[in-house]
Amino acid sequence: MGPRPFRYERATSVAEAVERLRRGGPGAKVLAGGQSLVPMMNLRLVEPERVVDINDLPLAHLRREDGVLVLGALVRHHTLEESEDVRALCPLLSEAAAWVGNARVRSLGTLGGSLAHADPAAELPMASLALDAELVLEGPEGRRTVQAPEFFRGSLATALEPAELVTEVRVPVREPGEGWAVEEFALRYGDFALVAAAARVRLDRDGRVAHARVALAGVGATPVRARGAEDRLTGELPDPDRVEGAARAAAEGVEPESDPHASAGYRRHLTYVLTRRALERALNRAREGGLL
Amino acid sequence: MRERTRVSISFELNGTHRHLEVDAHRTLLSVLRDQLGTLDVKEGCDEGVCGTCTVLLDGRPVSSCLVLAARLDGARVTTMAGLSADGRPHPLQEAFVRHGAVQCGFCTPGMVLTAYAYLRQHPAATREELRRALAGNLCRCTGYAKILDAVEAYAREVSLGR
Amino acid sequence: MGARELAERTGWRVVGKPIPRHDAWDKVLARTAYAADWEMPGMLVGKVLRSPYPSARILRLDTTRARSLPGVAAVLTARDVPRNTLWTDVPGQTTEVGPLRAKLHVLAEDRVRYQGEPVALVAAESEETAEEALRAIEVDYEPLPGVFDPLDALAPDAPLVHPDSGSNLLARWNVQTGDVASGFARAEVVVEGTYRTQFVDHAYLEPEAGVAWVDADGVLTIRVATQVIEHFRDVAEVLGLPHNKVRVIGTYLGGGFGGKEDVTVEVFLGLLAWSTRRPVKMVWSRQESLLARSKRHPFVMRYRTGALRTGELVAQEVELVADAGAYAFLSALVLLYATTVACGPYRVPNVSVQARTVYTNNPPTSAMRGFGAMQVVFAYEQQMDRLARALGMDPVELRVRNALRKGDRLPIGQVLETHVAIPEVARRAWETLGPPQPPSAPHLRVGRGLACNLQPYGRIVWLHDWASAWVGFEMDGSVVVRTGVPDVGAGQASSLCQIAAEVLGVPVDRVTIHVSDSALTPLAGTTTATRQLMMSGNAVLRAASELRDQVLRVAAQLLETPAADLQVEDGQVRAPDGRTVPMVRVLRECARAGVPRSAFATYHAPAGDPIDLERGGGRVFPDFTYGAHAAEVEVDTETGAVRVRRYVACHDVGQAINPQSVEGQIQGGAVMGLGYALLEKVALDRGNNLTTTFATYLIPTSMEAPDVVPVVLESGEGMGPFGARGIGEPPVGPPAAAVANAIYDAVGVRVTELPVWPETVARAIHGLEGSPKTQGEGGHHA
DSSP, rough: OOOOOOOEEEEESHHHHHHHHHHHHHEEEESSSSSHHHHHHHHOOOOOOOEEETTTTSSSOOOEEEEEEEEEEEEEEHHHHOOOHHHHOOOOHHHHHHTTOOHHHHHHBHHHHHHOOOOOOOOOHHHHHTTOOOOEETTTTTTEEHHHHEEEEETTSOOOTOOOOOEEEEOOOOOOTTEEEEEEOOOTSSSSSSSSEEEEEEEEEOOOOOEEEEEEEEESSSSEEOHHHHHHTTHHHHHHHHHHHHHHHHTTTTOOOOBBTTHHHHHHHHHHHHHHHHHHHHHHHTTTOOOO | OOOOOEEEEEEEEETTEEEEEEEEESSSHHHHITTTTTTTTOSSSSOOOSSTTEEEEEEEEEEHHHHHSSGTTTTTEEEEGGGBBTBOOOOHHHHHTTOOOOOOSSSSHHHHHHHHHHHHHTTTHHHHHHHTTTTTTOOSOSSSHHHHHHHHHHHHHHTOOO | OOOOHHHHHHHHSSSOOOOOHHHHHHHHTTOOOOTSSSOOOOOOOEEEEEOOSSSEEEEEEEOHHHHHHHHHHEOOOOOGGGTTTTESSSOOOOSSGGGEEEEESOOOSSOOOOOTTTEEEEEESSSSHHHHHHHHHHEEEEOOOOOOOOOHHHSSSSSSSSSGGSSSSEEEEEEESSSSSHHHHSSSEEEEEEEEEEOOOOOSSSOOEEEEEEEETTTEEEOOOSOOGGGGGHHHHHHTTOOGGGEEEEEOOOOOOTTTTTTTSHHHHHHHHHHHSSSSEEOHHHHHHHHOOOOOOOOOOOOOEEEOOEEEEEEEEEEEEEESSOOOOHHHHEEEHHHHHHTTTTSSEEEEEEEEEEEEOOOOOOOTTTHHHHHHHHHHHHOOOOHHHHHHHHHHHHHHHOOOOOOOOOOOBOOOSSSSOHHHHHHHHHHHTTTOOOSSSSTEEEEEEEEEEEEEEEEEEGGGGGEEEEEOTTTOOEEEEEEOOOSSSHHHHHHHHHHHHHTTTGGGGGGGEEBBBBSSOBBBOOOOOOOOHHHHHHHHHHHHHHHHHHHHHHHHHHHTTOOOOEETTTTEEEOTOOOEHHHHHHHHHHHTTTSSEEEEEEHHHHHHHOOGGGGTTOOSSEEEEEEEEEEEEEEEETTTEEEEEEEEEEEEEESSSSSSHHHHHHHHHHHHHHHHHHOOOOOOOTTEEEEOSSSTTTTOOOTTTTOEEEEEEEOOOOOSGGGGOOOOSGSSSHOOOOOOHHHHHHHOOOOOOOOOOOHHHHHHOOOOOOOOOOSSOOOOOO
């Protein structure tokens, strides 16, 4: 049937978008890829009076700045999945994007949109935690940078202030000796995860874990870092027992809810399984010089 | 009465230039079916899940139920009818018929367009890659096997330079 | 001459060939106009206002504001419906059978009994205005206590869903054969189980839709996606119109599966079009369909099965309880099907089946592919699997040993008059799995499971079912078929073209078929119950054969050769010595001589009168289709995920009219059954439907569907044309049991509740903490 009528505005610059959003107040919504907003409008879950279309903003850039990959918020999921640059420089982001929905969602959905929507079971918010991503936000008060863990506040809730937009995402370029993996479990291919895990580990020359990041989706109101798992690994040789212990720590560290699709106990169990699998694959990749 | 905005859009539909005035909140699906009578695009769920509303937008498959008409300006839209020329079926459509991949036919336009777009990017796709590529298009009649048979057969013919 | 002999003579030119269907070309060329693909000048948009409560009294219903909105043409409530209460017979039948009649309200009166129950209708100039009108209707509800579990509903103090019926028990069927007590006394091994199945939705890709208008002759015409064009009678009754003033045109469906068998939009469209005297279109949203459309009956099935050490079955004690939801619809009939085949395709001398179907404030349950006969497969085939294991016996061998044979009786007393292919299908399915393959990783386990079934085809004989068809030659030798068959997308219409083409000696694309118009095509009954191939197929076969005979009698004179010796092919009638006369010449001679160039025929299915099941006295169905599926699964012992790695589905279809269509039905039905086994669930929380989107109601995608290997056997003994049996429903029965048996084989976990989600398996393997989230009944592993 399509959405209920609204006033449509199109912005061509960030400043203009911000101003239009400010004037629109709480009844205004941002339209980027539309893969979250439009279904919600179609189902009458949201009924904005005003929609500000930001697709013409110059935010589709992709560039390397030394050790950082800078992505405009409007970079589409299919670009993350298929771009040679993203696959080489930030393969974890590519792998996470490949899990997002189906081909149609990936045609139009955007990185910034997915982060701003902040579904606790979504892949890119989880990946942003595993990547220590920095989000650049722009709003009426100007520009600011927020680290990923501070950005996600609750289910579908973020640190975005009224009329504020995500404009850019900055993630570290993969280093030598760094491995990555994304493991997702859903009832059906293409669905939101019941539980997902993203792991990023870097080994030093002695084969010890120099740096570990484990992030989880589907186990809380926001994506979460499995710091217990990271602490178990950092500075240690990642033999199977240690990896097992880290996965168990990840499971112990979450407080998932039960819902019609999965109980809390099962989500906790999946946390253990997926964390272990993600770590195993990430470590294999790290050992192979990240060439897997 | 809720506020609405009229927009002017100029786009190409199956090779033909169209110019329309539409309410910006209308979806591409609604414009195609209700305003332009392009009925080979179906409405199945309005959530972007089932795939029956699939069209190619600048060559990429999208859920037309999730695209606002206002985004169409300057775009190139292809529907199932755009693959056949002068009422003659496209070889991929022919493959669907020959392999029994069409039962009720409601998923067929979306399936054909998605397969077509994917094969253009990945001409050497294996059956399992095709299966994954079509995972966003639901079918309730065929069990998918004959759909994959048809797409595989077409891909083979294309690679043989038929 | 019989059909098969005729085909032998004609050389099986068309029947038995995998010919592309005419409607398939139409569909890829975007020519097919589905029900929603229809516009008429001045057309209004119709919508339904539905109850948000599963059980409530309507205190106040005020449509004043809605009616006053500009662009609103009509707002109707129960008061505006001439006959708001329908007594519906089994759809499309003309013979009544008492216990199968069901009461239905078109629009709610003072009570609503399920979430989504229709309360009011609007027709407006645009969708947007119709939506505004719905919002403007003021309804005050007083929520009432409800019941949401059949066993709770049978408790003495349970709230009554229908107070005037005195009890929530809608119907019961009992079968008692032999003496189960002595049967169990003889038994050397006894296995027991309680099995639970869930509410599922048809989830056809095409939502319910139609357009209605009053035509130039004052006939209310409804063009609608339906499996039953005979609903014109229901519309006429509701409106108080003569039946001959209502016409239903059935469109090519985007899937039916039983969900378009009861009335959906027809009566609403009729009311709105009649009231406004303008065309009205109504298309339900997916969410509306998932919310309010009737569902498949959940069953709780308690089985106790006794056998000798040889494997021979001696006793079956079965208790079935089904959830009929808020309105009866076809619940009594679904229960009858389940009762009739509750023991499966096996000889059992001592049987007790006690079956009840019970009203609740859950969504109404009605027809869905398999219709009661499929739910019980999950139970009876797991019982067989338990037995095989208890006896250390090969699963195929146990089935073969107990398989019914032609001439045996079912527990209800029906004698099986055609070949029972259970031994062949079981063996073929099992061996087609091929050599066992190891798991693809250490944490995976592989297992195999077998499940056999029987599914009736054709309606119950008590309905005295019939179907008619008209077949004619045009003067140029092209052929027209007219028959009121709804085409649900499974090739109903195209099979009839093949039959006519075979008999009349023309290429199949020389046949044009007009279907599914209650005013213009002879009625052929419903496209349900896997009946259409038998019914309209035989009617077309008969009409075409009579036409052939008529025409050849004339050709015989022209060629001075006995008619029995003539062949028809490629537009020529040929004598044994090679002389020919063009068919067009024969047809001109027919016209001159006053010999009709058309024939009309009616096929009557075997008919019988209702029997007392308890006295074990006789026939319920015309015949059955027998099948066996074999599944190989790979279970992830860590996550509990079940992947169907290999799947074989074998059915005896009697004679495949179009082998490609038959394979397609088998593959599609098997995947629908796998969705039932592993994914699908309508989640209800005290009557509140939690799965009203395609994002939450999960049907299999291509990634969850294995490439089903269809194995088609042709015994030639079906009651359909050329010895065909029906194949629409049979493949949906075995998958849940085949997969459950395979899971047991893989990891020793017996799953007795559907759907089998990974959590169920993981819990059984790992003993996870906390309770599982199931549909309010807890997870039982008997």
